[in-house]
Amino acid sequence: MKAIQFDQYGEPAKVLVVRNCAVPAPGNGEVRIRIVASPVNPSDLLFVRGLYAGVQPTFPSFIGFEGVGIIDILGPQVQGFASGQRVAAINSNGGNWAEYTVLPTDSLIPVPDDLSDEQVASFVINPASAIVMVNRILAVPEGEWLLQSAAGSELGRMIIRLAKHYGIRTINVVHHPRSVAELEQLGADAVIVSTEGPIDEQVRKIVGPQGVKYAIDPVVGETGTQMYQALSDDGRMLVYGSLTGEPIRVGVDPRFILAGRRILEVFWLGYWLNTHSDAEKKDLFNEIIALMREGVLTTLASLKYSLDEIEAAVKMAETPGRKGKVLLVPQKKA
Known part of the structure; x- marks a missing residue:
């Protein structure tokens, strides 16, 4: 073969x-x-x-x-x-x-x-990652803002549609202005271009000085650093990749990290699947099938x-x- x-x-x-x-x-x-x-x-x-x-x-x-x-x-x-x-x-x-x-x-x-x-x-990697990160781990409530980078990727687009389906508002980071109109048509509530200014400053212009409570990042490096700085008090950011191969530099004022109780977590789908029951995985796969049929996770x-x-x-x-x-x-x- x-x-x-x-x-x-x-x-x-x-x-x-x-x-x-x-x-x-x-x-x-x-x-x-x-x-x-x-x-x-x-x-x-x-x-x-x-x-x-x-x-x-x-x-x-x-x-x-x-x-x-x-x-x-x-x-x-x-x-x-x-x-x-x-x-x-x-x-x-x-x-x-x-x-x-x-x-x-x-x-x-x-x-x-x-x-x-x-x-x-x-069927598995992108749809399951989207559902688990947004609905299971972060459990983003309806009406809340979710910040994500690499929004033009297949998974990023899937997260936009999933969030729209559940009434979650998204701020989507892209590298090039050509992606803005397309993602807005897909259902993105806001799209920001990383080359047009610090991500955290652009985010606060949209949501206010408090920042966002939920963020998802596969890019890391400077993008991940600026996204972390966009978190509000009690904010959580999931890192699920390393597209740049660079570290997140959380070398900001320690008071920003400690006083605000901002959490940085790593997500790996394989680990999640290996540590959850067959019943939980069956529920996840049934949800994927239903959302694929509805056109949400296509x-x-x-x-x-x-x-x-x-x-x-x-x-x-x-x-x-x-x-x-x-x-x-x-x-x-x-």
């Missing part, structure tokens, strides 16, 4: 290669899946660069954390699944950028027929690439202003 691998950390376009590998066989409690589509997510590219916390590759390493596929073969002692069944596949160690993969049944999510392959391919039309087009695919995934999620489709011809 064809599969994408890498032998060392580095820039994805340079170190990712297509190889012919043995088709895996399922063991006890496992199934083999024929992959239909797998997205190129920021977490995948961080993994290749050696910047993804929590997962250490064994070289040569497979890659691809989520996707959609058809169960091909059942291993021994598998119950509750059938050959030919379509599932969302969570591959916590990577391996979905391939024609086939083997997974334990607790990594599979049965999905309804009315959701397209393009939507199911990105992913933009996909840009499809074959495995042989991996270099072009990862370059497109990091192209500024890209419209749509990049999908690897193993059966597609280059």
Whole structure:
């Protein structure tokens, strides 16, 4: 079978290669899946660069954390699944950028027929992150302001729609003015451009001198620092990525941190899923299905690439202003 691998950390376009590998066989409690589509997510590219916390590759390493596929073969002692069944596949160690993969049944999510392959391919990482951060961890009340950076990303757009659905107001940070009108059409209550002045000052012009109580940031660096400084007393900020690879410099006046009881937290979806019950995860996945059907958590039309087009695919995934999620489709011809 064809599969994408890498032998060392580095820039994805340079170190990712297509190889012919043995088709895996399922063991006890496992199934083999024929992959239909797998997205190129920021977490995948961080993994290749050696910047993804929590997962250490064994070289040569497979890659691809989520996707959609058809169960091909059942291993021994598998119950509750059938050959030919379509599932969302969570591959916590990577391996979905391939024609086939083997997974334990607790990594599979049965999905309804009315959701397209393009939507199911990105069923978990972005939708689950949006719901868990906004509704479970921060639990932002209706009518409150939520500040987020990287608002033009797939997840950022999803958070805008989710917040609108639940009556939460959003302030959205973008890097370029060209994104402003598009995000406002999507439902953003306010959009600020990071190059037009300090984020915290722009935020306070919108909400008042107190600042905002809730913030979400995947950028860190100077952006994360300024967002933290935009927090009100008892404010909370979740960091869920490191797009710049730079630290948040919370080297502000200690009185701002301590007297205001401003909390800085890190969010990693894998940890949340591993530390919550099957019932809680089932509720989450059912909520995702319902919100996908309502059009709240839909992913933009996909840009499809074959495995042989991996270099072009990862370059497109990091192209500024890209419209749509990049999908690897193993059966597609280059």
